[in-house]
Amino acid sequence: MSVQRRKYDPDFKRNAVRLTEDPDRSVQEVATNLGISKDLLYKWRRELRLKEGLAFPGHGKEALTEQEKRIKELEKKLKDAEMERDILKKAVAIFSKAPK
Known part of the structure; x- marks a missing residue:
């Protein structure tokens, strides 16, 4: 129960x-x-x-206060930007390798 x-x-x-x-x-x-x-x-x-x-x-x-909401929003944007940066770094590394 x-x-x-x-x-x-x-x-x-x-x-x-x-x-x-x-x-x-x-x-x-x-x-x-x-x-x-x-x-x-x-x-x-x-x-x-x-x-x-x-x-x-x-x-x-x-x-949340307005300031806390703004901080959470900025943290989310930063996380997304870092993820995009990491993806682009990997793509550059893959495409810059010399073909065999």
């Missing part, structure tokens, strides 16, 4: 993290009341703290 993986929307995650910020409640208490593990709640807190508005993009896609 397979276990169904539960999915939580970004608003639920943000509200859960907001509940842990109340000094009268412990993380364990909030997690128990919401029916989730405290480790998952700590993970959400860390992600929200590190990425702020870009946290919890959904569908397994990483949220």
Whole structure:
């Protein structure tokens, strides 16, 4: 029997993290009341703290800033250019060999 993986929307995650910020409640208490593990709640807190508005993009896609998107795009272009260069080098080596 397979276990169904539960999915939580970004608003639920943000509200859960907001509940842990109340000094009268412990993380364990909030997690128990919401029916989730405290480790998952700590993970959400860390992600929200590190990425702020870009946290919890959904569908397994990483949220990137405009600068990070630009860097990824340039890295892809560089990789393609290097691959083309290597192919051309091999072609030149093949065609420059003297026929026997």
